Each structure stands twice: as structure tokens, then as C-alpha cells.
Amino acid sequence: MSQPRPILLKGGRLLCPASGTDETGDLLLERGAIAALGGELDAPADAEIIDCTGKWVAPGLIDLHVHLREPGHEYKEDIASGTAAAAAGGFTAVCCMPNTEPVNDSAAVTEMILERARKAGSCRVYPVGAITPGLGGKALSQMAELRDAGCVAVSDDGHPVSDSRLLRRAMEYASGFGLPVICHSEELSLSAGGAMHEGPTATALGLPGIPAEAEVAAVERDLTLAGLTGARVHIAHISCAGSVAALKRAQEAGWAVSGETAPHYLALCDQDVGEYDTHRKMNPPLRSAADREAVRQALASGVIEALATDHAPHSVLEKEVEFGFAAFGVTGLETALGIMLELVNQHLLGPLALIDRMSAAPARLLGLPGGSLAAGGPADVVVIDPKAIWYVDPVKMRSKSANTAFAGRRMPGRAVLTVCGGKVTFRLEA
Amino acid sequence: MSLKRRNMLGLYGVSAEEITTVLDTAESLKEISARPIKKVPTLRGKTIVHFFYEASTRTRTSFEIAAKRLSADTVSLSASTSSITKGETLIDTAKNLLAMSPDLIVMRHSQSGAPQLLARHIPCSIINAGDGAHEHPSQGLLDLLTIRRAKGRLDGLKVSIIGDITHSRVARSDIIGLNTMGSQVTVYGPRTLLPPAVETLGVSVAGSMDEAIHDADVIIMLRVxxxxxxxxxFPTLREYAQRFGLGLKHMKAAKPDVVIMHPGPINRGVELSPEVADGPWSLILDQVANGVAVRMALLYLLIGPEAS
Structure with a gap:
């Protein structure tokens, strides 16, 4: 690959939570790395100079939780389309969950994903390997092999490991190889058959409910096992107040635990299911307004350290059906930043905290490159226009799937330029 | 008279004025079923599809008789005869039906919200004949008609609904309709069969069978x-019948003019003892007769000559 031209991002608001930088200045990207930052920098002769006045210049966003659907479900998404969506949303790296077909429970699948990402990808792709072969919940995957092939964590996302002893063994074994365990925490015997959050809306709609306690009970168990094993445990897609409280207690106990939430839990609640809108059906489900507030506060305070999208593309085949039959999941890569900018406008968190939750924290939690503007680091950068108002149009998404929960929503701002490894991966057409 | 709507998907959002229009229309159409020749030409040339994704005998029969008394042409599809088993989606099936230009589709489906999905995709009138545990508006309306005929009013009545509220679309439509018309609804049943946050439906919850019954003007028993x-x-039918079934002993504690209703079919000896089901309080067969009238009214108001 030929070296891209140097890029000089001029006069933007440099935001780097790792160093606490929040100042106006230039950023120079050269040979795939951040060459210099701050003040007024001279551009090399062959550099592309981009005026960033009024814009935010930040480390590229990192998503700990996406479903790229390749291999196996390419009609929903593939690595090319999913990473293009990521780049358009300001992301320079994504972690892809193993519930593909075949499941990513072997080096062969991991290597295949990485090879596709190298050839067709618009951002860095970090595979997450399966905890159990085939996500079957019966045995341990060959985690050492998965790590050596390039997996950055293990998870049985979507198919929680119900057997507590097996999960304990998984945590112990994974920690021996430095692999964090990402838990999709759900007590299946409590959630079985449910279609949305249990509460007044489900009762009025006549839909079987999923109580928040199905999540809380599992979060408590998973965190308890983190305490027992000392493993690095990360709780995926936290949706309710009870899980926040459990995570806070576990952090106060000093355990190596962390959590993420997703944009829809910050912006929507169970009432937004409305008239059986399958684009508001995901797992865990949209919770009560009080849960939403607890999750928002936890993200603001840092109890929930990271924002992840749980980008889950589904085609109309899975979504334009009866609510009870519809698949769980919504896309998120192209709308996450807009939702987070809403939080900034609502003074829930500042710009630096936004970049922390979406870039620095994810990098820190899984030990990934990037997440910082420090000189010498990878030239993974996003330029954000916090005032570029736009309206979500599912037809115009880069994702192959249109199952956004935010169709028609007014977004306060967006990524206008994404650079990954010094290469422009997304540029908003004027 | 007409309704300001194309569909009848549920009683949620239907005004008291609209409900009164349906009930008054049903009253005026009741007389047709008493004629020697039980047929008027009102809906001649209209096509009605009865689209039943879930087994139903009485509701479908009631709708068919209602349509035929108004001279509409009817076609029935049920889960066993349609292409549902061939893996066709609801929307595809509906679009195929639509290509044959029906004027109205009556649909029953096991999934809550299925009629709403249909209504988003096809432009003809739809009547929800029961969707999952959501609503069954024509049953709600026929219950309102039955109560109004028995009590002369709906405003200010105390109505108790006893049994499986969680899984009952009849209970939801009854509760919504009764609240709209100014009745007070109390529910009672095993705690496992009362939905979470049941009071948000606009009901109070009785603490015992006696409490549910003693000052009720109307008791609606639901099928187990x-x-x-x-x-x-719940543990056994025996215990259910003992604790949540309505028997003669309860009738002594009830108001002298109480009336008993049940959407049918009855499990005799479980939720309702035979003495009560067949006793002087029982309006169960009136409900069936009123069902035809209410459905005729809905058809007339949605696709009749004065429909908007």
C-alpha cells in the first residue's frame, strides 16, 4: 500500500481525553501516524490542508460492539458495508461479535474476517471470539488460538452462557491469556418469550414482557464471577438502573469490571415502541424512562465507561413482520455520534467526555491502539461538525440494512471527515 | 351516520361518541335478524375477506352472518387453507388478497399488533377480530351493547372482570371501552394472570373474590x-375453580340485579358453574346475538353507503 498524502487539519478544536487536551490548534498526520499537534503547524509540501475551523478534531471513534454479519448473513451486512457505515459515523475501529455463520470460534474464521477487513474494510476490525464453540454454551473455545489469530476479547453475545460453572471456567481461562470476557447478561428463564420491556406499555400492547430483572440478575451473577475469578469482565449493552447499581458496587469492590451502553438506551424508552414499531425492538429492550435516566447519568458520571452501538443490521425479512416474530436489533454506527451530540447539547456531558466514552475508553478497556491524539500514535482521527444538522434517512445509510431506530430524527451534528491509518475513509460531500 | 375512521383495530383511541354511534347503529340493525327474510341489500357488491390466522368458530361465524345479512360477498381463509404454512409473510399474503380488490378484511392473528402491521401496508378497511393478547374490539363493543341493553346506561356502572387478564384481548378491549363510557372496572384473578402494572390499564384490583363481586353491577368471567x-x-383446575370460579354461593353476596357475562366458550365447572351460566343473571346468549348486530354495525359504518 502506498503511503497516503500527509494531512494537515487546521484550526480545529483538538479534543484528547487521554491528555486532557481541549484547545484550538492544528494536527498533522503523516506516514499513517499522528506527527504533531497543537498550535500552528507548517504543512509538508505535498500535504492536503483541511480547514477545521469550528469543528472538533478528535481520535477516531471506537465501537466495542458491532455485528458485521460476515460470514454467513451477508444479505444483512458485510465487512465492506459495515465498516463503510462505521467510517461514515466517525469510527476508525470496530469490534465484531462472533455470532456469524460459522461462529467465530476458530482461528480460521478470525483470520478470514481480518483478511476481508484488510481488503475491503474502511476501518480497523477487531474480532471478538466465541466463549463456547458454536455459542452452544457447553464447552470452552480454543481461546489461546483465537487470541493469537487476532481476537481481542471473548463473548457469547446474544447467547449468554447460562451455566455458571462454565462461565467461571471461561473467565479463569480467558484471563490467563489476557482476554477480557464481554458478557451479554440475560437470565434466559426470566426473559424467555418476551418481546419488549415488561411494564405498562407491554401490558397495553398485549406483548409478553422482558423484566429489567432478567438483565439485573444476570449482571449480578456475571459481576460476582468477575469478583471470584479476578477476570477482566465487561458488561455489554447496559439498559437499566439495576445493572448500573450492580456495576457501581462491583467497581467499588475493586473488581476489574466495566460496562457499555448503546445510543438507543440513552435516547428512547419502552413507550417509543409505539404502534408495534419493530425498529424499536432490540435485546435488551428499550426500558422505562427512569431506567433511561439512570443509564444517561451513569454514562455521564463514567460508571458506564463506554458507548457502543450494538450495531445489529437486519433486513426487511426480519423486520417487516409481526412484532413478536421480528428479530431483535437495530443499526447504530451512523447515528451514534448524533445521539451523543444531543447529550452534549443537553449539558449531560462535555465534548471531552463524549470523546472519552466513544474513543479513549473503548481503546483503554480492550487495550486497542488509538483513542488518543498523542504524537506517534496511529493517524486515526475524526473531524466532527457539532452544528451540522441533518435528518436520519434510512435509505441513505451506508449499512446494507435500514433498521435504524432513529428514522427521521433531527441530529445536531455529525462526522465530516474520518481518517484511519492516515487514509481518508469518509468525507462528507458538501 | 358514519365513523371518522377506515379501520377498527382496537377501542384504544375510539371516542365515546364513536362508540355510541356503533351501539346505536347496532340497535337499529338488530331488527333485521328478527325478520323472516334476514337480509338487506346495503352491502351488495362489497367483498369481505375473513382472514383467520388463528382458529375461531364463533367470532368468524358471527362476522360471516353479519356480512351475509347485509348482502356482502364473503371469502374465508384460515391458517390451514391459506399460504401461511408455505412461509409467505403476512404482508405478501395481504398484498395478494388486496390484488383481488376486497373492500374490507376481518383479521384474527395470534400476534399482538398484526392488524396494525397490515394496516400500514394495505389501503383497504380492516377490522381486528382479535390480535394476540392485545385487543378484540368487536367483542368489546358487543359487551358494551349487552350491558347498555341490560342496564340502560354505561356511565357510572361497576364492572368486575375476573380471570386471566394477562392473556385476554377481550379484557383489554372491555376495559378500554368501559373506561371511555364512564364505567368503573375492577379486575380479579390469580396474581400470575394479572399483567404487570395492570392498574395502568385504568382498573382497580380486587383483593378477593368477595371484594370483586359484592358491589358489581356486571361481572364478566374470562375463559381459563x-x-x-x-x-x-396456577396449580390445578380444581384450585382455580374453587378460588376464582363463579358459583351459586357468590350470587347470594352479589347485588340482586347483577348480570353475568362471558365471551365464550365456557369451561363449565371451571370459571363458571353451570347453575350460574344458565341462571337468570346470565347474558351469555344475549352477547352472542348482540355480536351479530355490532358486527353488522361495524361493516355498515366502515364500508356502507355513508362511510367516509
Whole structure:
């Protein structure tokens, strides 16, 4: 690959939570790395100079939780389309969950994903390997092999490991190889058959409910096992107040635990299911307004350290059906930043905290490159226009799937330029 | 008279004025069923599809008789005869039906919200004949008609609904309609069969069978479905009948002019003792007769000559 031209991002608001930088200045990207930052920098002769006045210049966003659907479900998404969506949303790296077909429970699948990402990808792709072969919940995957092939964590996302002893063994074994365990925490015997959050809306709609306690009970168990094993445990897609409280207690106990939430839990609640809108059906489900507030506060305070999208593309085949039959999941890569900018406008968190939750924290939690503007680091950068108002149009998404929960929503701002490894991966057409 | 709507998907959002229009229309159409020749030409040339994704005998029969008394042409599809088993989606099936230009589709479906999905995709009128545990508006309306005929009013009545509220679309439509018309609704049943946050439906919850019954003007008993036993929602039919069934002993404690209703089919000896089901309080067969009238009214108001 030929070296891209140097890029000089001029006069933007440099935001780097790792160093606490929040100042106006230039950023120079050269040979795939951040060459210099701050003040007024001279551009090399062959550099592309981009005026960033009024814009935010930040480390590229990192998503700990996406479903790229390749291999196996390419009609929903593939690595090319999913990473293009990521780049358009300001992301320079994504972690892809193993519930593909075949499941990513072997080096062969991991290597295949990485090879596709190298050839067709618009951002860095970090595979997450399966905890159990085939996500079957019966045995341990060959985690050492998965790590050596390039997996950055293990998870049985979507198919929680119900057997507590097996999960304990998984945590112990994974920690021996430095692999964090990402838990999709759900007590299946409590959630079985449910279609949305249990509460007044489900009762009025006549839909079987999923109580928040199905999540809380599992979060408590998973965190308890983190305490027992000392493993690095990360709780995926936290949706309710009870899980926040459990995570806070576990952090106060000093355990190596962390959590993420997703944009829809910050912006929507169970009432937004409305008239059986399958684009508001995901797992865990949209919770009560009080849960939403607890999750928002936890993200603001840092109890929930990271924002992840749980980008889950589904085609109309899975979504334009009866609510009870519809698949769980919504896309998120192209709308996450807009939702987070809403939080900034609502003074829930500042710009630096936004970049922390979406870039620095994810990098820190899984030990990934990037997440910082420090000189010498990878030239993974996003330029954000916090005032570029736009309206979500599912037809115009880069994702192959249109199952956004935010169709028609007014977004306060967006990524206008994404650079990954010094290469422009997304540029908003004027 | 007409309704300011194309569909009848549920009683949620239907005004008291609209409900009164349906009930008054049903009253005026009741007389047709008493004629020697039980047929008027009102809906001649209209095509009605009865689209039943879930087994139904009485509701479908009631709709068919209603349509035929108004001279509409009817076609019936049920889960066993349609392409549902061939894996066709609801929307595809509906679009195929639509290509044959029906004027109205009456649909029953096991999934809550299925009629709403249909209504988003096809432009003809739709009547929800029961969707999952959501609503069954024509049953709600026929219950309102039955109560109004028995009590002369709906405003200010105390109505108790007893049994499986969680899985009952009849209960939801009854509660919504009764609240709209100014009645007070109390529910009672095993705690496992009362939905979470049940009071948000606009009801109070009785603490005992006696409390549910003693000052009720109307008691609606709901059917116990045998499959709830396999879901372990109550221990045995025996205990259910003892604790949540309505028997003669309860009638002594009830108001002298109380009336008993049940959407049918009855499990005799479970939720309702035979003496009560067949006793002077019982309006169960009036409900069936009123069902035809209410459905005629809905058809007339949605696709009749004065429909908007």
C-alpha cells in the first residue's frame, strides 16, 4: 500500500481525553501516524490542508460492539458495508461479535474476517471470539488460538452462557491469556418469550414482557464471577438502573469490571415502541424512562465507561413482520455520534467526555491502539461538525440494512471527515 | 351516520361518541335478524375477506352472518387453507388478497399488533377480530351493547372482570371501552394472570373474590385456557375453580340485579358453574346475538353507503 498524502487539519478544536487536551490548534498526520499537534503547524509540501475551523478534531471513534454479519448473513451486512457505515459515523475501529455463520470460534474464521477487513474494510476490525464453540454454551473455545489469530476479547453475545460453572471456567481461562470476557447478561428463564420491556406499555400492547430483572440478575451473577475469578469482565449493552447499581458496587469492590451502553438506551424508552414499531425492538429492550435516566447519568458520571452501538443490521425479512416474530436489533454506527451530540447539547456531558466514552475508553478497556491524539500514535482521527444538522434517512445509510431506530430524527451534528491509518475513509460531500 | 375512521383495530383511541354511534347503529340493525327474510341489500357488491390466522368458530361465524345479512360477498381463509404454512409473510399474503380488490378484511392473528402491521401496508378497511393478547374490539363493543341493553346506561356502572387478564384481548378491549363510557372496572384473578402494572390499564384490583363481586353491577368471567396450566401459571383446575370460579354461593353476596357475562366458550365447572351460566343473571346468549348486530354495525359504518 502506498503511503497516503500527509494531512494537515487546521484550526480545529483538538479534543484528547487521554491528555486532557481541549484547545484550538492544528494536527498533522503523516506516514499513517499522528506527527504533531497543537498550535500552528507548517504543512509538508505535498500535504492536503483541511480547514477545521469550528469543528472538533478528535481520535477516531471506537465501537466495542458491532455485528458485521460476515460470514454467513451477508444479505444483512458485510465487512465492506459495515465498516463503510462505521467510517461514515466517525469510527476508525470496530469490534465484531462472533455470532456469524460459522461462529467465530476458530482461528480460521478470525483470520478470514481480518483478511476481508484488510481488503475491503474502511476501518480497523477487531474480532471478538466465541466463549463456547458454536455459542452452544457447553464447552470452552480454543481461546489461546483465537487470541493469537487476532481476537481481542471473548463473548457469547446474544447467547449468554447460562451455566455458571462454565462461565467461571471461561473467565479463569480467558484471563490467563489476557482476554477480557464481554458478557451479554440475560437470565434466559426470566426473559424467555418476551418481546419488549415488561411494564405498562407491554401490558397495553398485549406483548409478553422482558423484566429489567432478567438483565439485573444476570449482571449480578456475571459481576460476582468477575469478583471470584479476578477476570477482566465487561458488561455489554447496559439498559437499566439495576445493572448500573450492580456495576457501581462491583467497581467499588475493586473488581476489574466495566460496562457499555448503546445510543438507543440513552435516547428512547419502552413507550417509543409505539404502534408495534419493530425498529424499536432490540435485546435488551428499550426500558422505562427512569431506567433511561439512570443509564444517561451513569454514562455521564463514567460508571458506564463506554458507548457502543450494538450495531445489529437486519433486513426487511426480519423486520417487516409481526412484532413478536421480528428479530431483535437495530443499526447504530451512523447515528451514534448524533445521539451523543444531543447529550452534549443537553449539558449531560462535555465534548471531552463524549470523546472519552466513544474513543479513549473503548481503546483503554480492550487495550486497542488509538483513542488518543498523542504524537506517534496511529493517524486515526475524526473531524466532527457539532452544528451540522441533518435528518436520519434510512435509505441513505451506508449499512446494507435500514433498521435504524432513529428514522427521521433531527441530529445536531455529525462526522465530516474520518481518517484511519492516515487514509481518508469518509468525507462528507458538501 | 358514519365513523371518522377506515379501520377498527382496537377501542384504544375510539371516542365515546364513536362508540355510541356503533351501539346505536347496532340497535337499529338488530331488527333485521328478527325478520323472516334476514337480509338487506346495503352491502351488495362489497367483498369481505375473513382472514383467520388463528382458529375461531364463533367470532368468524358471527362476522360471516353479519356480512351475509347485509348482502356482502364473503371469502374465508384460515391458517390451514391459506399460504401461511408455505412461509409467505403476512404482508405478501395481504398484498395478494388486496390484488383481488376486497373492500374490507376481518383479521384474527395470534400476534399482538398484526392488524396494525397490515394496516400500514394495505389501503383497504380492516377490522381486528382479535390480535394476540392485545385487543378484540368487536367483542368489546358487543359487551358494551349487552350491558347498555341490560342496564340502560354505561356511565357510572361497576364492572368486575375476573380471570386471566394477562392473556385476554377481550379484557383489554372491555376495559378500554368501559373506561371511555364512564364505567368503573375492577379486575380479579390469580396474581400470575394479572399483567404487570395492570392498574395502568385504568382498573382497580380486587383483593378477593368477595371484594370483586359484592358491589358489581356486571361481572364478566374470562375463559381459563388449558395451556396456562402447562405454563405453570396456577396449580390445578380444581384450585382455580374453587378460588376464582363463579358459583351459586357468590350470587347470594352479589347485588340482586347483577348480570353475568362471558365471551365464550365456557369451561363449565371451571370459571363458571353451570347453575350460574344458565341462571337468570346470565347474558351469555344475549352477547352472542348482540355480536351479530355490532358486527353488522361495524361493516355498515366502515364500508356502507355513508362511510367516509
Amino acid at each position: 385456557q388449558q395451556e396456562r396450566l402447562t405454563d405453570v401459571l
